[in-house]
Amino acid sequence: MKIQPITFFSCILFLACNQTDKTSETLSTANTKFDKELMVNAQGLFQPLPPRAESADYPITAEKIALGKMLYYDTRLSKTGNNSCNSCHNLATYGVDNLPFSKGDAGKFGGRNSPTVLNAAFNVAQFWDGRAKDVEEQAGGPILNPVEMAIPSKEYLEKKLKAVKEYTDLFKAAFPSDKNPLSYQNIQNSIASFERTLVTPAPFDNYLSGDSAALTADQKEGLKIFMQVGCIQCHIGVGVGGGLFQKFGLYVDYRTLTHSTTNDEGKKKLTNQESDKDVFKASSLRNVEKTFPYFHDGSINDLKQAVVIMGKTQLNKDITDTDASKIVSFLNSLTGNVSDDVKIMPAKLAMK
Ligand code: HEC
Ligand code: HEC
Structure with missing residues (x-):
């Protein structure tokens, strides 16, 4: 840079x-x-965009991307069930909600504008003030944020997702060598892997x-x-x-x-x-x-x-x-192509 x-x-x-x-x-x-x-x-x-925002620490796999996409669209990640990541970072509208401030899970508004998730993995740090160092760390924030998704604790979400058979399978496939594949850390890692593919040439x-x-x-x-x-x-x-x-x-x-x-x-x-x-x-x-x-x-x-x-x-x-x-x-001329595939909610969730 x-x-x-x-x-x-x-x-x-x-x-x-x-x-x-x-x-x-x-x-x-x-x-x-x-x-x-x-x-x-x-x-x-300036440099042209590479196909994905690769990271040596967090290798991207097809299994992590599929799981990450599902989590990204899943309203189970919020307490009331009103919000998914996609509510405020709508992939059909360039990763934003086009509102000055976003509506949180319980209907309250946050105090900052939602930046786009598209190409965000290339940023030097995440959030307007850079308080998360990468998309992996960032993904853990909104879920526990009392306004945004309002999940009371990491353990609460792990338990909630463990009750969904689909997820236990998907986490096992994405993190095959982990003793405890469905962990909060792996929720963050898989969402971030999906985000690392949101690149718009x-x-x-x-x-x-x-x-x-x-x-x-x-x-x-x-x-x-x-x-x-x-x-x-x-x-x-x-x-x-x-x-x-x-x-x-x-x-x-x-x-x-x-x-x-x-x-x-x-x-x-x-x-x-x-x-x-x-x-x-x-x-x-x-x-x-x-x-x-x-x-x-x-x-x-x-x-x-x-x-x-x-x-x-x-x-x-x-x-x-x-x-x-x-x-x-x-x-x-910086308006890019968002692949149709990422704009569509995973079928498994559409039937939820
Ligand atoms: C010295 C650094 C600096 C320079 C020079 C600069 N910018 Fe910025 N730009 C920023 C910062 C910092 C922000 C974020 C401001 C905020 O919202 O808090 C920003 C935000 C923006 C935004 C809003 C983006 C968004 O998504 O909200 C646009 C558009 C923009 N700059 C265009 C330009 C253009 C065009 C120029 C030249 C005329 C320029 N900038 C010069 C630092 C700079
Ligand atoms: C209620 C709306 C809302 C929800 C839900 C939400 N976000 Fe955000 N997101 C925001 C706002 C607002 C910011 C900026 C906050 C700040 O900078 O202080 C942000 C910042 C980000 C950033 C930083 C981008 C950058 O360039 O700095 C990323 C990445 C992101 N969110 C991803 C996610 C993911 C992944 C989820 C789901 C786990 C999620 N968000 C859920 C509103 C939301």
């Missing part, structure tokens, strides 16, 4: 030189040159792999502006973000522009450090077209407005309406 200094330098150089180059060449050669340099620079900053990936025609002219211009104004200080790498934490509001308090109704101070709530005030994960921008509303509190509905706010709060720049529209065009 680190920017290589040389790439970054040549990128800045290219962006500066590109303006003057054009006059001395015919438009078409200039366009070809623009295209080529843009791609090389983009390839230095998009036109931008084809572009990064060398297909210049994968982006429209507007999207290429948007990409150029995205790099030029400095969005890449925080939104780079395989996720086009998701790789680091930053203060939301480096130049302007975000609340003055988002009109947020909650006073969320991000990482400071965890660490009590003043330097962590308003520090949040710089979101991955994959599928951002579809994951509205935006920001940790879902305070902004419109992507173009979110882009303009970012320009002001993070870079102290007034992005023009035209430039913001082009950036949005580029961001739309």
Whole structure:
């Protein structure tokens, strides 16, 4: 996720030189040159998605994926039976519920916007404040969270699932060498294995792999502006973000522009450090077209407005309406393909 200094330098150089180059060449050669340099620079900053988010510690198997998918969709994982993971991270709507805040198991609302689970396994850490180190650790949180799924204890859920014959078989198949396959830890591990397969290749990936025609002219211009104004200080790498934490509001308090109704101070709530005030994960921008509303509190509905706010709060720049529209065009090239298979609830649950 680190920017290589040389790439970054040549990128800045290219962006500066590109303006003057054009006059001395015919438009078409200039366009070809623009295209080529843009791609090389983009390839230095972003990477195409691999097929899955592999982990050496947690090898993915077909059995774990099948079990994980079933658990992901199962409302038995909540106390009242109202919520599954899919309630707030609906795979038919890009892994989100499109609400500012999500409705918990007993009908109460949480205090943060649900981020998408798609490609989340690539993020440097999970949650807006990074309090879980990976998807394995993260999956244990919502189940016991008193608002979200409200299961009283790990043992309570283990017992509840052990009463379902289907699960005892599936856990045995997924964790064949475990003495106690149906454990809370293995619930987490299998859900996470499923999440590690939720990868959504998009036109931008084809572009990064060398297909210049994968982006429209507007999207290429948007990409150029995205790099030029400095969005890449925080939104780079395989996720086009998701790789680091930053203060939301480096130049302007975000609340003055988002009109947020909650006073969320991000990482400071965890660490009590003043330097962590308003520090949040710089979101991955994959599928951002579809994951509205935006920001940790879902305070902004419109992507173009979110882009303009970012320009002001993070870079102290007034992005023009035209430039913001082009950036949005580029961001739309990050909308990926969610495989039909994952969008369908497992048949065994549909009959429950
Ligand atoms: C009631 C709604 C709700 C339910 C149910 C729920 N989540 Fe979430 N999820 C959220 C919210 C809200 C956040 C952000 C919370 C925060 O950052 O403090 C979140 C964060 C996450 C993240 C972090 C993504 C990132 O990029 O940081 C993942 C992964 C995730 N949830 C997966 C799951 C899984 C797996 C389940 C089922 C075991 C689940 N969630 C159940 C609402 C929900
Ligand atoms: C210095 C770091 C930094 C820079 C530069 C930056 N961002 Fe962000 N970006 C963040 C952080 C942090 C968040 C999460 C803010 C929050 O909701 O708490 C974010 C969130 C976003 C979101 C909302 C994503 C979502 O799912 O809610 C969009 C869209 C976005 N950035 C686009 C941009 C664009 C476009 C630029 C350039 C104009 C840019 N950002 C520049 C750090 C940065």
